[in-house]
Amino acid sequence: MTAGQRILLVEDNELNRNMMVRRLNRAGLEVITAGNGQQALDIMHAEQPSVVLMDMNLPVLDGWAASRRAKEDESIRDIPIIALTAHATEAHRVYAMEAGCDDYATKPVDFPGLLTKIRELTRA
């Protein structure tokens, strides 16, 4: 990750959001946050983050719909999205990929594994 790159974390639970921000900061990553899918899309437009960590179960606009809309939007479709869901089934992974997500991680998150995914997606 080079300087100036930022991660957008989309998570509705404050406790979890704070924990993840702290942890990502600790790993040397700059983090901005959103609490729902609509905010996520707005921030993707305004801030053009390097990668998005998207909890899929969100209020207002859920992660599935937000991911789909992001991938239909030319100005933000190239921003990689990592889906975060509580379910580890193959069907959920497929759904996430169909929604346009670039990678997939189940909660509770294996943090070192997540960092690897983030680094892979932002290497370009």
Added chain:
Amino acid sequence: MTINTSPTPEWIDHIRRDFEALRQEFSIHQNHLGELTLGDFTHIFDAASRLEQMLDTSELATHSHDLMNVLTALRGYAEMLREDIGASHSNLDAILSSLLESVQAAHNGSTVQSANQSRDIQSDPGFILAVDDRQENRELVARNLSRIGHIVITAASGEEALRALEQSDVDVVLLDLIMPGMNGHEFLRRIKEHPEWRATPVIVISGSQDMDGIIECIEAGADDYLFKPFNPVLLQARIKAGIERKRWHDKEQQYRLQLERNEKFIRATFGRYLSDEIVTDILERPEGLELGGDLRRVSIMLSDIRGFTSLSENLAPAQVVSMLNRYLGVMTDIIMAHHGTIDEFIGDAILAVFGAPQYRDDDADRAVKCALAMQAAMADINALNEAEGFPAISTGIAINTGDVIAGNIGSERRSKYGFVGHPMNVTSRIEDVTAGDEILISESTLQSLKGNYRLGRSEQINVKGIDETILVHQVAGEKT
């Protein structure tokens, strides 16, 4: 069911024990810890208080989603702390390690517990669209269904729901009837009129015993219904049934598409050589597809334009092709009309077979009638040829009846339905002695005919390669 009436799970005691130990150990070291680590401790104790607050009340059973979030946060902070100070503070590391184990146990325990407590209905995960104008209702449904593995997308209005259907492959729609803007009835009508969405099961949710509204919806194509406030387990059960219906429909659709593809393929493969009727016949009989080589009694017809090679030398290539195409086009139509199978065009010659892939009683008769029709059509073809300044042409047609091997002949990469056997060569030999405007049939064809025909000259001819002479007869027309 609440936590008060069920036995206290073991992990609760373990977590409380670990927190107590962590607080004691922290109080010993807190003056020597860095700012960052102190911050992590503040957060982990915040999360711990939140959890203890949940344990003290009966919130635990009703908010398993919140419990998951607290546990996830605890795990994250505990892992962070171990990374920071685990190496330098072995006591703290041991406590954190124990805490992580307790958190894991809590995670597993509460998953099992919530599944047991609410008698969740297990089902294949489905993609559910919940349509409701009230956010708290949408979240309630989303939580109830995503807990058992469904993916729930939500829409706040009929308009939004239609957009969601366009974007996602939805398994079941859960529809609140009363909404501002496009109401549930109107939305239902749109779904059931849509060619692709109409098969998607719709479960309508309506307020207090609105039986008239429900009946109207069922008539409009809704698949199931629930009254508010609904029992979550009943909702899960109906969703499961809806998903199963949708899966069956999808499977059926898949089979139908596969069948259509097969039919298209067969029509494309055989349609150029066989009449529509024969292709339909093959399609309707499953055994008709097994076109492995087999011995068939067929009547073989070979027609050839007399002196075409020398004739074409005086014409431009484009003229030759245009004249030939007109001739072959007319002849193809006539052969198909007589249910003949065109085996191939060899330059100006046409090789057709009657009796394969489908055998019929009148194969020989149709071959002869077809030949007569082809000769009769020559007058029109020549009239057109002359109008364009082309020379008149005449054809000789030979017909022979015998046993040949019919089947898909060739290699894996390229094969075609074709015929092999001595009678094919004999037909070619008869064609050699046929004059312009003449039809010659072999003795075996004559024996196979059921109708009456006017015959002309008969002749014995030699067949190359074998010591054999065969008798051929000229056919002048049908007897009326």
